[in-house]
Amino acid sequence: MPPAQDGPWLDDAAGRLIRPYTVSGGRTRPTTTLDLLSMVRATGTAPQSHLGPEHTLALGLCEGPTSVAEIAAHLKLPAVVTKVLLSDLVDCGALTARAPRFHAQPTDRSLLEAVLDGLRRRL
Template structure:
């Protein structure tokens, strides 16, 4: 049996240069990934202050309606948080990085406009009677 021979490719024209990609548009006509200058302008005032100890699963609830002195991002954050939302959800809805959302929330907490709640922790040890009921139900199958 002879090994297959390789075929030479015919010289082809080089592929055309791809056109520069237009930035992906978000729901409100803004780029999906904000540029660093915009992020700095959102958080530039909080450069020297301490951040609140906020985790990704910390629940945030708005305490009051947004006053007219807030930035548009803070107003949209407050409108989102009429029901408890985790910081990860807020970050996803606003299309902002977690660090930027943390700084915005720190400013809102200092003004008492939002409240941070620890996530709901389930009972560590399940109830023995529940486990027995599940075990008996599985044995009957």
């Protein structure tokens, strides 16, 4: 028998109570091609269909251009789940997505270092 806990079991202490793939309905492939560096932005159009609370949270983070990686970090969800949620919002017209623009090579060291620095600041 496990030992009794000293205090109440709070949501923060429990961690995520819902598995991440439950949020996306078990889907692992977005219908829109999104990269971690893709920028998404709200269009101002309200979704016509009912979406989950995570969709609403993601949409709220997209008032200005925001990267997929940044949204995943804020939602504390795996990137693939976040891509599915954002793809749903693009499909219903609530978001627009723009692929990252590379002026040189997509594996440019300075670009990768800038992304790493940004992620470190966020985490």
